[in-house]
Amino acid sequence: MKHRLSQQNLSEWLARILKNDTRLIAPVLDEKAHDFFFAEIQSPKLARFDGFTKMSAKEFIFPRHEPLFTYEFEKSSIRIKDVEPQVRKTVIVGLRPCDAAGFAVMDKVFHWDYDDKFYWKRREATTLITMGCSEPLDSCFCTSVGLSPMNDKGSDVLLSPLEDGSFLVESFTDKGTSLVTLAQDLFEPGDHLDRSSVEQKAVAKMVRKENLNELGSLLEKNFENHAWETLSCACMGCGACAMSCPTCHCFDIVDEGDLRGGVRLKNWDCCSFSIFTKHGAGHNPRDQQFKRCRQRYMHKLRYYKEKFGETLCVGCGRCVNVCPVNLDIYSVVTAVKNKEAQ
Amino acid sequence: MENQIRKIARELLQSKKAGVIIGYGETDIAGRVAPIFVTNEKDTDRLVWNSRCWYNLARYLRKPEVKSKGRPAVVMKGCDIRSIVGLVSENQLKREDVTVIGVPCSGMVKSKNGTSSEPLKKCIGCQVQSPAHADVTVGADSPKPIEGRSLDEEVAAMAAMPADKRWEFWKQEFDRCIRCYACRQVCPHCFCNSCIAEKSTPQWISTASTRSANFAWNVMRAFHMAGRCSGCQECARACPTNIRLDILNRKIALDVKEAFNFETGIDLSAKPPLTTYKLDDNQEFIR
Numbered sequence: 001m002k003h004r005l006s007q008q009n010l011s012e013w014l015a016r017i018l019k020n021d022t023r024l025i026a027p028v029l030d031e032k033a034h035d036f037f038f039a040e041i042q043s044p045k046l047a048r049f050d051g052f053t054k055m056s057a058k059e060f061i062f063p064r065h066e067p068l069f070t071y072e073f074e075k076s077s078i079r080i081k082d083v084e085p086q087v088r089k090t091v092i093v094g095l096r097p098c099d100a101a102g103f104a105v106m107d108k109v110f111h112w113d114y115d116d117k118f119y120w121k122r123r124e125a126t127t128l129i130t131m132g133c134s135e136p137l138d139s140c141f142c143t144s145v146g147l148s149p150m151n152d153k154g155s156d157v158l159l160s161p162l163e164d165g166s167f168l169v170e171s172f173t174d175k176g177t178s179l180v181t182l183a184q185d186l187f188e189p190g191d192h193l194d195r196s197s198v199e200q201k202a203v204a205k206m207v208r209k210e211n212l213n214e215l216g217s218l219l220e221k222n223f224e225n226h227a228w229e230t231l232s233c234a235c236m237g238c239g240a241c242a243m244s245c246p247t248c249h250c251f252d253i254v255d256e257g258d259l260r261g262g263v264r265l266k267n268w269d270c271c272s273f274s275i276f277t278k279h280g281a282g283h284n285p286r287d288q289q290f291k292r293c294r295q296r297y298m299h300k301l302r303y304y305k306e307k308f309g310e311t312l313c314v315g316c317g318r319c320v321n322v323c324p325v326n327l328d329i330y331s332v333v334t335a336v337k338n339k340e341a342q
Numbered sequence: 343m344e345n346q347i348r349k350i351a352r353e354l355l356q357s358k359k360a361g362v363i364i365g366y367g368e369t370d371i372a373g374r375v376a377p378i379f380v381t382n383e384k385d386t387d388r389l390v391w392n393s394r395c396w397y398n399l400a401r402y403l404r405k406p407e408v409k410s411k412g413r414p415a416v417v418m419k420g421c422d423i424r425s426i427v428g429l430v431s432e433n434q435l436k437r438e439d440v441t442v443i444g445v446p447c448s449g450m451v452k453s454k455n456g457t458s459s460e461p462l463k464k465c466i467g468c469q470v471q472s473p474a475h476a477d478v479t480v481g482a483d484s485p486k487p488i489e490g491r492s493l494d495e496e497v498a499a500m501a502a503m504p505a506d507k508r509w510e511f512w513k514q515e516f517d518r519c520i521r522c523y524a525c526r527q528v529c530p531h532c533f534c535n536s537c538i539a540e541k542s543t544p545q546w547i548s549t550a551s552t553r554s555a556n557f558a559w560n561v562m563r564a565f566h567m568a569g570r571c572s573g574c575q576e577c578a579r580a581c582p583t584n585i586r587l588d589i590l591n592r593k594i595a596l597d598v599k600e601a602f603n604f605e606t607g608i609d610l611s612a613k614p615p616l617t618t619y620k621l622d623d624n625q626e627f628i629r
Contacts, residue, residue: 030518032514033518033583033585055583064521138372207371230379233408234376234402236401236527238523240522242522243522256548256550267521268521289407290407321454324397325376325397326375328369331370
């Protein structure tokens with residue numbers, strides 16, 4: 001079903017969602033950090049849809065650190081207690097289409113050989129309201145990976161900004177529809193509305209136009225290409241790219257405790273870290289930074305697709321924007337692609 | 343100045359006085375600049391100089407992939423050269439093993455593509471706009487001073503705040519820390535082969551992004567920088583969640599200056615005070 005929602009009523013809708021015993025997450029302008037981040041809000045006035053967050057919203061479904069179980073040492077045994085994830089009904093509003101698609105893509109790995117109950121409990125309790133993009137950034141390349149500034153992949157509800165300042169509201173799931181019916185009086189009929197014209201206008205503004213969606217065999221052929229080394233020489237091996245990314249999901253399992261007991265944690269990890277593939281015996285198959293960079297790009301554009309049929313990169317450009325040295329997956333991969341074409 | 347940099351780069355490569363030129367180049371995104379590594383004379387035209395040449399390229403002098411390209415020549419601002427002086431004084435680098443191409447600097451801007459002229463915080467009130475200790479200096483040397491509220495003013499304001507207000511501030515800052523270690527990776531002086539945060543037997547600090555562990559990491563790194571930090575503020579610039587590491591590191595550097603009359607990166611022959619002992623060391627602050 002399609003509806004129209006005015007700017008004013010959007011605010012009121014968020015207020016009703018809040019009143020419905022729901023945790024509401026939205027992009028806010030962090031005054032200390034002078035930048036946009038997703039955060040929990042208690043007032044709809046704080047929600048900002050005029051910026052692009054530095055970090056993705058994945059931490060609300062896949063937290064930065066998550067206790068899995070606690071353990072206590074007893075005389076000759078260990079007592080293990082499972083930790084049940086504390087989950088509240090949650091709505092994330094103001095995701096971009098790349099962010100929403102990111103969740104849909106990341107779902108595959110958490111539903112693979114093991115159904116990660118920590119991920120799924122939060123995922124199922126969360127409804128995603130996406131805000132389409134009318135003004136893509138020059139770092140954006142969602143169209144290069146099969147998405148678009150007003151794509152609905154992964155969204156429970158998609159809000160497309162229309163020319164008159166109101167929004168076309170489309171819901172794609174029961175979760176999404178129930179949020180609309182929660183405040184039905186705020187929505188006008190919208191079946192006659194269409195997002196294709198505003199979508200096309202936004203797509204026309206995209207600066208980056210290379211197709212990175214079908215590079216599997218090219219990347220395979222070029223694994224040993226020396227270009228990887230030259231192109232990624234600036235990489236310093238921090239984790240900013242992975243941690244800001246909506247689809248990076250690698251985690252490190254650690255036990256932290258003392259002589260009495262402790263907790264097993266699942267923490268965010270990054271394949272750019274030098275010790276990421278260091279074996280217990282000391283050998284490190286990815287012992288040079290360019291190998292780690294190459295692997296990250298391969299994972300995004302080749303390995304995940306081979307395994308799950310989806311490109312892991314959603315073209316949001318966050319990695320490009322947070323990278324301390326402006327290293328750019330789009331530039332590196334298109335350079336390899338073009339060197340190959342020569 | 344760009345042409346001068348390119349000319350010097352070409353000469354150094356031609357005469358084999360350098361195997362690699364570490365400098366700044368344009369990226370695919372309009373206006374953005376990134377570090378580049380030039381080993382071919384024909385690629386020297388990629389070298390640029392503009393208001394987004396923020397990066398402290400001294401960091402790359404430690405990178406194995408760069409070292410393997412040959413003897414380095416680096417394009418350096420006055421602030422970056424302070425890192426080289428710091429590294430030399432800690433025996434991490436021999437001064438004669440690198441050619442420093444000094445560039446007088448009128449300040450860098452915050453905006454990635456240069457569309458706004460708001461200066462980077464670290465540039466305001468800069469005292470090293472004319473590069474010292476360079477092997478060769480380009481350009482005419484009369485850079486304009488950079489106006490604004492300097493970092494030292496912010497540090498003084500913070501130091502004057504009561505402890506509970508400072509606690510509130512740093513709680514908010516470190517709660518944003520995601521333990522990406524960008525601060526550590528960009529720092530020229532974080533050269534430990536195995537960082538304390540990477541050790542698990544025993545584990546020194548938690549690697550989880552919790553408030554207490556984030557405090558432990560950030561404060562500990564700042565303490566390790568005491569007397570060594572050259573004030574390049576790359577850590578604060580690199581931080582993806584905009585944590586004010588510059589305030590923290592500068593406060594400690596000012597404390598060191600007061601206690602030992604020492605600032606990193608000015609004097610090539612001076613040793614960092616916390617790594618040396620002199621009989622007449624100031625002891626007044628020990629209570």
